[in-house]
Amino acid sequence: MINSIPEPAIKRLSALYQLLCRLEVSEVNAISSREIGDRLDISAHTVRKDISYLRESQTSGARYTVLKLKELIARSLNFATSRKACVVGLGKIGTAIINYSRFSSYGFDIVAGFDSNVNIVETLPAETDLFPSYMIPEIVKEREIELAILAVPFEAAQLCVDRLVKGGIKGIVNFSSALLTTDKNIVITDVDVTKELRVLSAMISLGSK
DSSP states (O other), X not given: OGGGSOHHHHHHHHHHHHHXXXXXXXXXXXXXXXXXXXXXXXXXXXXHHHHHTTSOOOEETTEEEHHHHHHHHHHHTTTTSOEEEEEEOOSXXXXXXXXXXXXXXXXXXEEEEEESOHHHHHHXXXXXXXXXXXXXXXXXXHTTOOEEEEOOOHHHHHHHHHHHHHHTOOEEEEOSSOOOOOOTTSEEEEOOHHHHHHHHHHHHHHHTO
């Protein structure tokens, strides 16, 4: 199923899934495509088209049942599968991520952390096992880690990625500012806070005119 869904739709469906989780907690039972579009800043038509990829989508009148749609997305995109992940770079961002306790409830098990500074590896308080960066290929392969969160300085990013690929990593969330080069089969998502701040700044500026 997932291979037949375009990547942009997968990203939007993932965002929709997060929205549905929040709506469920808030005890909202149903929502329309227009309401979803307003919350996710996309058109109602795009919402309906994305959901149509799931084929089994059910509506209640003109509205989607929150719980049923959430379960359908989870089943279609295989969110029920727990995946092992690691954190590379144990500075402020990496440390905050590795100590975040709720990843497991979302199906992600952080099983290793890496840093080039051996002193950090030996002294950082963490429930997760920590290793020096040169051990990335060995540990990724040994622990069957599929996903990596990269939170290292620009100059160290490519070396760490090369080590991750050597270990058999399948996907990387990139918090560094580096433009990474890797095998086309490795999925990379860039998280650029500066870019998002620029977008907000531009929207505020344009909105004030």
